[in-house]
Amino acid sequence: MSTTTDQGHLLLVDDDEMISMLAAESLQHAGFAVSEAGDGDAALRLVAEQEFDLLLLDVVMPGIDGYEVCRTIRQSPRGQSLPIMMLTGLNDTESIERAYAAGATDFVTKPINWLLLTQRVRYGLRAGRAQAAVRHGRESLERAQRLARMGSWEWSLPQARFSCSEQLRRICDDIELTGSSTPERFLERVRRSDRDVVAAARQRLMREGTPYQATYGLRRGDGSLVEVFEEAIAVRDAAGRIVKLEGITQDISELVQAQRRIEHLALHDQLTGLANRQFFNELVTLELERAQRVATACAIIHIDLDHFKSFNDGLGDASGDRLLCGVAERLQRFVSGRAAQNLKPPMRANETVARVDGDSFALLLVDLVTPEHAALYAERLLQAVAQPMTVAGRELVLTACIGIAVHPRDGDSAESLWRHAEQAVYAAKTAGPSTSRFFADDMNAAASAKLELESDLRQAIAGEGLRLFFQPKVDVASGRMIGAEALLRWQHPRRGLLGPLQFIPLAEECGLIVALGDWVVAAAASHLRDWADAGIETVSVSVNLASPSFLQPDIVDRLVGIVQRAGVVPQQIVLELTESLLMVDSERTIAVLDRLREQGFGLSLDDFGTGYSSLSYLKRFPLDELKIDRSFVTDASGDSKDAAIVLSIIELGRRFGMRVVAEGVETGAQASFLLVNGCPVQQGFLFSRPLPAEDFAALLRSGHRHDFRRQLTTVAG
């Protein structure tokens, strides 16, 4: 039985027909529509079928009781928010508690006061509706927030209680973003570079009530980064005290990405994705300001492809485009790759490569030590461009010319530098394909001399021109030669005989030093082989190896291979290394030196005393020999400071069990001083200048008859 009025539709569940009837009557009288159920099962059926605004539910019933009915209803989606009023025994606290535990909203005690019942029901309905409205509001707010990717948060003071909307947790991808520790946790999510600003704004809001708007990056729980916009205000109580902060935080990543895309389009070349001329100009202007501030040189490198038009006409536009993209990719890879990073001296290009015109590109070299170095960079760049490229099934070689304008000498504005780089590229074009030119003529001269020397040296290493000279290492006590040092010379086709100091720095600069080291070891080994083959009794030969050689990953196998191919054993070779080697990656260096020593090579530390040698590191390295630098030997008379240094080096060698060799001994006085103080092994002009191989072979042949003490006595006496 049921009637409907707009006061609300009630379901009355009671097995006591008498109570049921009376209740129904008085409720209907008050204007409610009432349905009745005689037991729990019937009640559940009805609730499943119809909408009710409130349930009056007896506790004690045959079959399933009221608690069970209440719990079951609460589990169904439609029953979650239904107001349920339970009818319990008088003052029965335990059943009241159980009623609440089962999910009841209110209770009415039996015997029922009919007047009160209608009041309670009215109140219950009103509360239910208000709750429904709030719930509905919250749901639509949440829906709106979700659509706008907008989360909200509140931070109540002074307890520092933080609460936030579901949507904010979703933006942060952090379901635990709630509870008391969260203001910090929320702040930790802010991108590190933005964090101070956001923290300061929140502090100001908390202390002074100044509202803020901020855009910042937010690190999500899954590690991704979103851009957000945040706006927050302070809420005050009647006394004007700040009691709460309220904020909204909106994910604006899509907007930011769209903006960036638009900016990118405006500043980048559509075809290659490189920066365009406008962007490059801005970059140059910025860099010039910086270069002026820190007083360093920088250079614009303008790259113009050779004969691109013929390629384009011959292959068609599509292939021409691919060719341009190929070049763009090479330039980009070169600028950010190892080839450029390994240049000596180190040179740094700004990583932005630009396409500034149909077939021309540009980049910016920054922090140049000397401007001429830009020529080396340009040279490498041209080599990279000129690698064969396959386009439309054909292998092509495309070359380019480079014009270089250096700041500050060629101009101090982007425009003037740019104009001069363009002029330089025309000059390069007239000189032929694959060339580079500075704007300034004197720099062209210096750079081309250097480049010429480099290419000569490359040829010398591969072919003719390099020679080894040998200088004896003498045991002054016995007068015998006990070894020799191989010293490099270069018979240059136009410049005559060059000493190592005239070309070793260049070899280091242009990456030829390792090849040079290999050549020296091979040459020394093959001389040893030749002497032995000629029946001459040999001594061990020291070779100078620059640090980059030792840093080659395959250095041990490589040296062993070179020596073995020449037909000698590592025991005949001493490797002279410099202190600079001991300063880099010492764990690895020690391991490499250990392995070289296991193979039989002798190890000697050259120019000792001039570097950063400290006792503590010296004893960690497996060395056989220390060479006292010539500069100390020269002044090592009686009681000078250098004499003290020499004495302590000798003492050091004795302690660590290393042989000490004195270099650059020129006078009998120096030799006697060293001998008396325990350093009999010496090397220097006093005994012999470095000798060409043939002369040294002659000395070896007579070696066992030659007594180097003679030199000592002649000069000293």
Ligand code: C2E
């Ligand atoms: P270093 O290793 O200290 O070689 C000794 C230098 O001192 C040699 O100069 C030698 O000719 C010179 N010298 C020897 N005795 C005397 C003396 O009594 N008085 C004077 N004033 N000088 C003496 P050199 O041959 O010009 O070599 C210079 C430097 O070039 C060498 O110094 C070494 O650091 C480097 N060098 C030589 N050959 C090679 C090589 O094959 N590879 C590498 N990486 N460097 C080498």
Ligand code: CA
């Ligand atoms: Ca040496």
Ligand code: CA
């Ligand atoms: Ca030396």
